[in-house]
Amino acid sequence: MARKYFGTDGIRGLANGTKLTPELALKVGMAAGTKFVRGDHRNRVVIGKDTRRSGYMIEQALTAGFTAVGMDVYLLGPMPTPAVAMLTRSLRADLGVMISASHNPYDDNGIKLFRPDGYKLSDQIELEIEKLIDSDMTRYLAKGRDIGRAHRDEEARTRYIEYAKRTLPRNIDLSGLRVVLDCANGAAYKVAPIALWELGAEVFTIGAEPDGFNINYKVGSTAPEAVAAKVKEVRADIGIALDGDADRVIIVDEKGHVVDGDQFMAVIAESWLERQMLTGGGIVATVMSNLGLERHLTKLGLTLERTQVGDRYVLEAMRSKGFNVGGEQSGHIILSDFTTTGDGLVAALQLLAVLKQMDRPISEICARFEKVPQLLRSVKFKAGKPLEHKQVIQAIADGQALLGTAGRLVVRASGTEPVIRVMGEADDAMLVETVVGQIEAAIREVA
Structure with a gap:
C-alpha cells in the first residue's frame, strides 16, 4: 500500500x-x-x-x-x-x-x-x-x-558526547592528530567538536556557525570541497564532513581527496575482522555500492549483502541476518554494536582509531580496493512517473542488455526529492557512459 x-x-x-x-x-x-x-x-x-x-x-x-x-x-x-x-x-x-x-x-x-x-x-x-x-x-x-x-x-548534549567517546577503544586517544571537522552548520555543530577535542585531537572546525539558513550550504558531506580545502590549508591528517543531521559522514584524506562510504566500510570491516568483532561473515550495503567493494570482500572471504537504497533497509537486513557493519556509499555508516542508525561521529571515531593504530596516512589506509568505473546521474522531473513511460522502460532494457553480466545498472526514483537516479558500472568506462547517457536522455525527454 x-x-x-x-x-x-x-x-x-x-x-x-x-x-x-x-x-x-x-x-x-x-x-x-x-x-x-x-x-x-x-x-x-x-x-x-x-x-x-x-x-x-x-x-x-x-x-x-x-x-x-x-x-x-x-x-x-x-x-x-x-x-x-x-x-x-x-x-x-x-x-x-x-x-x-x-x-x-x-x-x-x-x-x-x-x-x-x-x-x-x-x-x-x-x-x-x-x-x-x-x-x-x-x-x-x-x-x-x-x-x-x-x-x-x-543535559542531553553531555549524555551524547560521553556516549560517543566511549565507542573509541579504551587504549586509544586522538592526541597528535590534526583533524578538520565540517559540521555542515547543522545539528552536530556543538557536540562533535567537543567530543573530538576531549579525546585529544587538535580540531579545526568549519560549518559550525548556523544561522537558520546556511545548513548544508557549501559545507558538509554534500560539499566536501570545503573540508578538502581546509585540510590542505592547515595540513591536517584527516577531514571529517558531516551532513545536516550528522547521520552521514564523508572522509577527506591528507591530500584533500574524498574517500567515499564504500572504502570507509572496507576499512571498518577489515579492522573489525582482525579484532574478531565482525559478525555475519560480511557487511550490508545497498545496490549503489561499487562492484569493487564486493570483489574486495570476496577475496577476504566475506560477503556483501545488498539492499534497496535507504539506511532503514540496510539496518533491517543487518538485524535479520546478524551483521553488525553496514551502510551506504553516500556515507551512512551503521555500526550496530554502538548505534541503531547511521552515526557520522561514531563512524568517524572508528576510522580515527584505525589511523592511530596503523600510524599511516589516511590516503593509504582508505585505499583498500580499486573502484570499478561507476557513473551516477540525477535527473529532475516536475510531475508524473517517468519510470513508467514506455520509452524509459525500453531504454533501461536496452542498457541492461548492453551491460550484460559484466556490469550493473540501477535506476530508481529518489524517496526524498523529485529526482530519478541512474547508476551504471562496469569495467568498461566508455560503455557505462553510453548506457547511463541513453537512459538519462530518455528520462529527460519524457519528464
Whole structure:
C-alpha cells in the first residue's frame, strides 16, 4: 500500500509547502503519540532538531500534538539524529522524534520517528500513523491532569558526547592528530567538536556557525570541497564532513581527496575482522555500492549483502541476518554494536582509531580496493512517473542488455526529492557512459 505522508526516511518536504505544515506536524504528534501511548506511566517523547529556522515552528506544533494526547515532551534542542535515537533508549522514552531534512537545503524540513528501542518505525507502523492522521482524533485528546507537559533537557548534549567517546577503544586517544571537522552548520555543530577535542585531537572546525539558513550550504558531506580545502590549508591528517543531521559522514584524506562510504566500510570491516568483532561473515550495503567493494570482500572471504537504497533497509537486513557493519556509499555508516542508525561521529571515531593504530596516512589506509568505473546521474522531473513511460522502460532494457553480466545498472526514483537516479558500472568506462547517457536522455525527454 502506498504511503501518503511518509517517504524512505520519515516525512520530508518544503516547510510550509503543500505537505509539511504546522497543521500536519500537529496531527503527526497526535497520531504518533496516540500510537505509542502505553501502560499506566507518564508517557514521554524526546524531540531533537537540526538548525533550520523552520525547526522552531515544527517543534512547537509537534509538542502541541503530543501533549494534547497525554505525552510529556522532552526538548533536546539541536542534536544529531543518532543522538535522538540513543537518548530515546537512554531516557526510557516511548517515542523519539528528529526534525530534520538531513542533507537537503534549509527551506526543506522533515520529521523522523523512532521506536522506544531507538530503531526507526516499520512501514506498517507508519501506515497505521497515517490512518490516524486522516481520522478524527478528537476522541484521543487527554483531559485535565492527563494533558502532557514540555521540558527542556539541558543535559542531553553531555549524555551524547560521553556516549560517543566511549565507542573509541579504551587504549586509544586522538592526541597528535590534526583533524578538520565540517559540521555542515547543522545539528552536530556543538557536540562533535567537543567530543573530538576531549579525546585529544587538535580540531579545526568549519560549518559550525548556523544561522537558520546556511545548513548544508557549501559545507558538509554534500560539499566536501570545503573540508578538502581546509585540510590542505592547515595540513591536517584527516577531514571529517558531516551532513545536516550528522547521520552521514564523508572522509577527506591528507591530500584533500574524498574517500567515499564504500572504502570507509572496507576499512571498518577489515579492522573489525582482525579484532574478531565482525559478525555475519560480511557487511550490508545497498545496490549503489561499487562492484569493487564486493570483489574486495570476496577475496577476504566475506560477503556483501545488498539492499534497496535507504539506511532503514540496510539496518533491517543487518538485524535479520546478524551483521553488525553496514551502510551506504553516500556515507551512512551503521555500526550496530554502538548505534541503531547511521552515526557520522561514531563512524568517524572508528576510522580515527584505525589511523592511530596503523600510524599511516589516511590516503593509504582508505585505499583498500580499486573502484570499478561507476557513473551516477540525477535527473529532475516536475510531475508524473517517468519510470513508467514506455520509452524509459525500453531504454533501461536496452542498457541492461548492453551491460550484460559484466556490469550493473540501477535506476530508481529518489524517496526524498523529485529526482530519478541512474547508476551504471562496469569495467568498461566508455560503455557505462553510453548506457547511463541513453537512459538519462530518455528520462529527460519524457519528464
